[in-house]
Amino acid sequence: MVDEKRAEKPTNDCVDLPSRKTVVPTNVQMRWLGRGLNQPGGKLPLFDEDGAKIRPRTIQSCVERGWAEPWFRNPLKPDWLVCRLTETGRALAQKTQPNLKR
Secondary structure: OOOOOHHOOOOOOOOOOOOOOOOOHHHHHHHHHOOOOHHHHHHHOOOOOOOEEHHHOOOOHHHHHEEEEEEEEEOOOOEEEEEOOOHHHHHHHHHHOOOOOO
16 A cells, blocks of 8 residues: 555655855865966966976866866977966966966
């Protein structure tokens, strides 16, 4: 026997609502993006302030989120991805470093 009241009751546990998560960059990502603000064309560095190579995952995650875009391939080092800021990345970086050049 089916409980009619229970069968009529709407359930929300199977409704797939769109997610509106806002992705916030990590401190490492923000430092990397911020370094492109004063560079010609918004070029992003391959190395940090201490000379260590920027982690490929940092670069890739910024590209995936639309904050950076590949600019060109380095023919001498094809595994190095040279990127520049996108307009979204520039706006994001300027929120934390408003006194830097547009």
